[in-house]
Amino acid sequence: MRRVTITLLSVAAFVAVTCAPAPPVLPIGGDFHLIDHDGRPFDSSSQRGKVVLVLLGYTFCPDACPTTLSKLSAVASRLGRDRGRVTTLYVSVDPGRDTPQVMREHLAMFGVHAIGLTGPEANVAAVARQFGAHYEIEPAESEAKYTVAHTTTLFALDPQGRTRLLFPYEASVDEIVDGIRRLL
Amino acid sequence: MCWSRRSLAPLLVTLTVAAACSPAEPEARTFGAAEITRGKVFYDTNGCAACHGRDGHGDGQIAPTLTPLPRDFRGADAFKGPRTIPAVSSIIARGLSAVPTPMPAFGHLDLETRELIAAYVLSLVDVDGASASTSQQRSASPLAAEHAWARQPAPSRDVTAVYVTLINTTAEPQRIVSGISSLARTVELHEMAMEGSMMRMRRIKEIAVPPQGRVELKPGGLHVMLFGLRQPLKVGDRLPVTLTLSSGATVSVDAEVRAAEGQQ
Numbered sequence: 002m003r004r005v006t007i008t009l010l011s012v013a014a015f016v017a018v019t020c021a022p023a024p025p026v027l028p029i030g031g032d033f034h035l036i037d038h039d040g041r042p043f044d045s046s047s048q049r050g051k052v053v054l055v056l057l058g059y060t061f062c063p064d065a066c067p068t069t070l071s072k073l074s075a076v077a078s079r080l081g082r083d084r085g086r087v088t089t090l091y092v093s094v095d096p097g098r099d100t101p102q103v104m105r106e107h108l109a110m111f112g113v114h115a116i117g118l119t120g121p122e123a124n125v126a127a128v129a130r131q132f133g134a135h136y137e138i139e140p141a142e143s144e145a146k147y148t149v150a151h152t153t154t155l156f157a158l159d160p161q162g163r164t165r166l167l168f169p170y171e172a173s174v175d176e177i178v179d180g181i182r183r184l185l
Numbered sequence: 186m187c188w189s190r191r192s193l194a195p196l197l198v199t200l201t202v203a204a205a206c207s208p209a210e211p212e213a214r215t216f217g218a219a220e221i222t223r224g225k226v227f228y229d230t231n232g233c234a235a236c237h238g239r240d241g242h243g244d245g246q247i248a249p250t251l252t253p254l255p256r257d258f259r260g261a262d263a264f265k266g267p268r269t270i271p272a273v274s275s276i277i278a279r280g281l282s283a284v285p286t287p288m289p290a291f292g293h294l295d296l297e298t299r300e301l302i303a304a305y306v307l308s309l310v311d312v313d314g315a316s317a318s319t320s321q322q323r324s325a326s327p328l329a330a331e332h333a334w335a336r337q338p339a340p341s342r343d344v345t346a347v348y349v350t351l352i353n354t355t356a357e358p359q360r361i362v363s364g365i366s367s368l369a370r371t372v373e374l375h376e377m378a379m380e381g382s383m384m385r386m387r388r389i390k391e392i393a394v395p396p397q398g399r400v401e402l403k404p405g406g407l408h409v410m411l412f413g414l415r416q417p418l419k420v421g422d423r424l425p426v427t428l429t430l431s432s433g434a435t436v437s438v439d440a441e442v443r444a445a446e447g448q449q
Contacts, residue, residue, distance in 0.1 A: 061344065064346050064404055064405065064408055064410075067336060068404045068405050102341070103341050103342075106339050106340050106341050110337070135383060141387070142388060144373065144412035144413070145388075148385070148386045150380075150383050150384065150385040150386070151384060152382050152383055152384075153382055153383070153384045170379065170384065170405075
């Protein structure tokens with residue numbers, strides 16, 4: 002049900018990016034508390050005044066998440082001087098393996114100015130719920146031991162912390178840059 | 186069973202040497218288990234394993250980058266010339282570049298060292314010839330690999346993904362069922378699948394390449410996953426992977442390590 006909701010929202014918001022000047026405020030999101038990649042407490046309200054991108058992921062995954070991070074790296078270069086007005090929050094859905102140090106190294110490699118966030122499983126689950134996102138830890142007959150299926154939607158919050166746009170996994174760098182400029 | 190076959194090998198080498206020595210030679214050296222053990226040490230310390238593999242199976246670290254692939258010494262057809270210590274020692278000294286193969290000359294090794302290495306190598310020959318067919322299949326893979334690359338792993342991770350385009354040059358479907366790499370503990374076949382907005386990764390049993398067709402392994406789709414990387418990988422390094430087909434044939438993939446954001 003939640004997935005259907007998010008899909009519909011995605012379509013609505015995506016259409017909004019391409020047509021309407023002011024994307025609607027979406028009924029998901031809100032402030033949250035986690036631990037950042039330096040091991041310090043993080044309060045999302047500290048990012049007021051900036052456009053905030055929120056995505057779920059986990060660093061063990063060598064395929065999908067790097068694809069998104071690579072895309073965000075390209076978005077940052079395209080934003081030029083405006084990049085300082087945008088923050089990316091990368092919330093780990095694998096707090097068991099993603100310690101702050103692992104998150105820090107991983108993000109440094111991609112050259113993405115993102116804040117890696119982790120925390121107790123319950124807090125991570127609460128953030129996912131707030132955004133109508135979903136993840137499932139799945140045991141795997143693999144050396145990975147388990148994998149984490151997760152929502153790949155990128156959430157864009159305006160400088161007041163309200164969720165305004167959702168970008169699907171397939172969204173292009175151009176589409177994300179255009180969306181961010183509408184919120185700046 | 187396996188052991189008894191191996192224990193025959195030193196005897197066989199001894200006999201072969203005796204037969205090959207010409208009357209002009211001052212003394213016919215015998216090569217037994219002790220010499221073979223010493224030969225293995227020289228094999229290890231002179232870099233033979235880089236191509237021929239730790240146990241002479243033709244699966245050394247850089248083997249996948251070579252054409253033709255190094256021989257699996259267990260195969261009955263592994264030796265083009267006589268299976269004798271003087272013949273093999275001579276090949277070690279002169280190389281096989283005239284054939285041509287990438288086998289370089291090791292003329293700097295003295296005769297005794299070369300003969301001991303030859304004794305070790307000849308001791309590996311499987312007298313039943315059980316692996317002969319394997320080494321034949323290795324020579325002409327039904328699949329060609331192009332544009333292979335691997336994502337540079339994060340410093341704290343010993344895991345990466347390899348992407349490659351596989352081209353089936355035959356009229357039969359080809360199925361990849363497993364893989365090995367000298368630089369990784371385990372190689373698995375994986376697939377990313379989107380279900381709505383959810384991304385799910387799963388291990389798969391095979392990757393099928395249609396007759397005269399191609400399959401592209403790429404980010405967000407099919408990929409080869411490597412676990413337990415044995416060394417850190419820098420951009421520009423080569424990562425060799427050998428994929429095995431259901432027929433037993435193999436395809437060598439030589440992936441170039443690229444920067445994290447460098448995917449196409």
